[in-house]
Amino acid sequence: MTNPRQRAHPIDPLFTERWSPRAFTEEAIATAELMSLLEAARWAPSAYNVQPWRFIYAHRDTAAWQPIFDSLVEFNQMWTKRAAALVVIASAREAVFPGAAAPAPNASHAFDAGAAWASLAFQAQLSGWSAHAMAGFDAAKLRAAIGLPEAYAIDTVVAVGRKGDPAVLPEGIRARELPSDRRPLSQTAFEGTMR
Numbered sequence: 333m334t335n336p337r338q339r340a341h342p343i344d345p346l347f348t349e350r351w352s353p354r355a356f357t358e359e360a361i362a363t364a365e366l367m368s369l370l371e372a373a374r375w376a377p378s379a380y381n382v383q384p385w386r387f388i389y390a391h392r393d394t395a396a397w398q399p400i401f402d403s404l405v406e407f408n409q410m411w412t413k414r415a416a417a418l419v420v421i422a423s424a425r426e427a428v429f430p431g432a433a434a435p436a437p438n439a440s441h442a443f444d445a446g447a448a449w450a451s452l453a454f455q456a457q458l459s460g461w462s463a464h465a466m467a468g469f470d471a472a473k474l475r476a477a478i479g480l481p482e483a484y485a486i487d488t489v490v491a492v493g494r495k496g497d498p499a500v501l502p503e504g505i506r507a508r509e510l511p512s513d514r515r516p517l518s519q520t521a522f523e524g525t526m527r
């Protein structure tokens with residue numbers, strides 16, 4: 333099969349080689365290796381450098397894993413059970429901006445947390461690991477499980493693991509275990525106006 337990821341303009345292969353697998357090997361990740369991924373995420377840019385992101389992580393086969401895992405929808409549990417770690421990415425809804433004394437709503441908290449997720453995912457790719465973000469979880473259950481105050485939004489849960497053999501997956505999702513394509517840049521980028 334031809335790889336759908338054809339670069340239309342020159343870019344580092346990192347950007348097309350990263351994709352989100354569901355087949356993991358069950359290999360554990362050392363804390364130091366996981367910290368490298370979170371370290372990359374920590375260096376993401378953010379509005380006024382307020383760094384709204386917070387990372388709540390758990391290794392598989394530890395007490396912290398189960399409550400996070402239990403908050404995932406059944407579909408995500410089916411494949412994350414072989415991941416090495418789960419990382420909840422949350423972000424502070426408010427920030428104290430320069431020159432202000434009191435916290436104010438931060439319109440870009442989720443945008444900035446997204447930058448942190450992307451940094452984590454690209455560092456995972458560079459380090460021989462894979463990361464797969466998920467929106468499929470019960471937010472109230474997860475919030476209670478990790479003791480997250482209402483002042484923080486839950487942005488995503490990321491499964492981290494070593495990419496494995498698609499054969500471990502149930503037939504239905506095995507066929508989807510491939511890098512996906514993207515809309516052409518001509519339908520995505522517009523000079524000056526979208527009209």
Ligand SMILES: Cc1cc2nc3c(=O)[nH]c(=O)nc-3n(C[C@H](O)[C@H](O)[C@H](O)COP(=O)(O)O)c2cc1C
Pocket residue numbers: 350351352353408464465466467468469488511512
């Ligand atoms: C915020 C976010 C939420 C996602 N939620 C899920 C999810 O709940 N379950 C899942 O299997 N994949 C989920 N994905 C994976 C996307 O489907 C995937 O990133 C997208 O199809 C692009 O594929 P790629 O990451 O392999 O390039 C999510 C991705 C993001 C960024």
